[in-house]
Amino acid sequence: MKKILIAAAVIATGAAGYWVSQDMGSNGEQNAILTYVPADTPVFSGQLTPFPIKAYINSVAQSYQNYPDDMFAELEESDDARAKFMLSLTQTYMESLESGDKFISTFGLPEQMRSYFYSLGLLPVVKLEVEKPDAIWAVLDKAEKESGFTHEKKSIKGQEYRAYTLTDPGEPEAISLLFSISKGILTVTLDSAFNQPETVATALGLAPVTNSLADSGILQDIMKTHGFNGDGIGYINHQELIKAITTTDGNQLARQLTALAELEGEDPFAIVRSNECHTELSAMAANWPRTVFGVSNVSISDTQSHMELATIVESKNQVMLDALSSMRGFIPEYIRNNNDSVFSMGLGIDVSQLVPALTSIWDDMLTPQYQCVVLQEVQEEMSGQSPAMLGMFTGMVNGVKGVAVSLIGYKFSDDQDNPALDSLDAIISLSTENPSMLFNMLKPFAPELADIQLADGGEAVDLSYLLPLPPEFAIKPMMAVKGDHLVIYTGKVGEEKANDLANEALSNNGLFSLAVDYGKMLTPVITFAEMSGEPLPEELLMMEDYNMQAKMGIDINPTGIIFDSIVDSKVTVTTK
Template identity: 55%
Template structure:
């Protein structure tokens, strides 16, 4: 049964994973009828609010991205349970539909441009997707039934026909049902239980609106205005509503549903949290960390290429912690930010001099006030036995360090099968610090090979091959130099150019972490060489050869909270 539920999550994620758009029109949530059925206290919400060109998006993906490893569903294939076989059939149909954009929209009865929604009515998940051809949905489900022997029950609620698939065994007292319906051009999928009230399903199916909706509360407009997101898609997790559900019996819809479930089980696993002290203290924490919100900063979709910029913010109102975390920010060099000219980059910005005072401020804030709520008091007791001040013994040697950067710019493997070697390598590794010469001299006693190296402050490089000879099959000549405030290890002409560019870079605290990768540049030379040798290419690597995608991920913090910025660019296979 667990495997079946995992498969259900995979299918649902695949069906709802395209919540984007390319248009930038002004949005009024009051014009969106679906949102009047979403309660303001929903703990989770994610929606594509403007039509997204799903057909073009599928076409823009490289062929490798649209394929799945052979044997991806082998575990499910061994299942004899009709429910698992039903989900297996849906998963296989989904995989087959990824052949191209036309096949995908025809399989699921979608238009070329769609809106989609995911939210919860308390515990009850609801997925809605705009459809153009409802018959395709029913044909897909009929096919899955024929291949599995798992059948549905037809039902009607206030004029809306729907299919109900019972996921639990007949012998079980409580029933769980998977629901499918098409109403007003929307496919709705949800899950009901024998504990669910009828009005809840009415709301999920778009028959009975809620009294206080997400539109009434102006939540979406507020998020877009506050964070400058594009209008197309917004997601959030409401931490305050989740805390209310965990600490009260009827504070919101989710709390009431959990209370009813625990009453049926004759056991309340949250009883320790549902005390006045926990309610007050956890609510205070939630006030400081109210939501995680996400939206788009960039959207460009054509049949040949797709580019997405997606930003997630963990909101915080705790100025003490925000200031402490911001003080930790260090220096990330410009070359780490460049996703177009590199195979792989990584940058970590940490101001080591500020690490102990910043962590101490964070530690002190988490130990104040003294909690009375049992679980929180226990956490504080464990934290009080430790002290971040001890880090001072380890950070002393790294005094003045602001950050590190790594970049694999380019590499080439020779096509000489009799003498395979790394033909060329352009790469850079940098350590940025207030006094890089002092740090290098501190390290030398731990590496005898470096004992006689004297790095000049004028930026002249030393060829490390003369000190630590490289193997013959590795045709590279690494060099070491101090360039301004940066100790740099580099190889190749491109690596040298970047090293030289660092000489005038100032140590500005500009971030916490950045990482990027170009999958095609990373894997193609290696796989081409393996092909030349005649050796079989591992299946997982074979799929990566034409994986024409670039990704960038960064982590930072400002006065609004933690910010996670993701950027992705994908091109179709030529």
């Protein structure tokens, strides 16, 4: 039983991840699907306006056309009909990603479609628009034929659906995977022994809920609070999750967990199902009510796609927000607004504020006199430690605001007889209030640097003698102080970035930023390997046609902790 629950959770998580990643729309209108979504759903993600699925698949198809030969090895070796069924479905899906036309024709989808993911308590529900239902049934029929895993045809309130039993024969707590199509909407969900009788009807869109998401104002509140433009929206409700584990009937999820515990004969949440734990954990959840996500900008065509998304862990705990905000450090311009590098990463931490901020957070967590046993144990564990000890290690580097690194570009020579690194542009910077003094303080720990003297605006120092690199590698690392920044760079462009830093004053402008250009990263390596005749790992060859850029960042604002990301994908025109 537990194995099946784990499998079901994996399926649900995979479905959630896929549909969340595709969230592309909401125009603020009350959507009919939302009347079947309970307001106390722990998770929701919705494409409420049509998303150009055909064009999107065309723009990213190259990234999915290759996959490892052993990707499905475990499923292929299994004699279990259920595993073979899932194998067939997965292979059909991967093969359909060849093009947008093939994808929508395989699954009978419209060129533009809406989709939804949410849960009825514990049970996941996926809904998406379909144009040709027969295509879905054909995919399932093919999987049945190839696996020998068959369905049972059922109906409820006149609506037929397929039920595939996931549990072993004879198990009393049967779990089934359901497929139903009605009024152009495909529903995929689960049925189980701990369901209420009306749950399946609600999942299939046959029984609207009393207190629905459509009437709750939750989505409108999220858009208003976080400035999402409505192109995509979703959330995880922490308060409903806490209610589910600390009560027996506080919401639908709580009732299902209680029923499941009765079937299993043990309740894993018994330790927190007390009045004290419910009150105290609920108060914590009220301070961190939701994780929300939304789309701020989308542009999709057959040749490229651009998506800007944000995820925010909401917080009303002003003490923690102030502490986290005080830790923000400096991230240079060549990291924040750079679209030309192969790879770049910046970590902004104001070291002088690190210990005070962590101490403030620590004290805030230890201040309440909890009655809940679990929280008492956590406090006891924390009380034996203290972030103040970090002061011993951070004292020497007080004044440091951040560190950043960027691999701007590199190229190998085209000499097939003697392939070598022809050029490298890169920069590493340490931003601090007095870089020269910090460098002098660190020299005793690196005797080879003892004779180097650095001053702001002074001559850059050649570090080649410290790096035992082959002479055919055209790398000449230079060290210098540029304003408030200690830099090491190589290459002409690296030098330009270093000189630009001289005009950048320190400011607390962020926590973390990371950017990767997969095409620029992999193309020179693959070309070099082909010239030298060296074999490449299969995983690397799979990414040969990747033309994708990704950027993500972490920051703090008055509403919570922000994780933002930008993903660009373009079709690569090959001459092979």
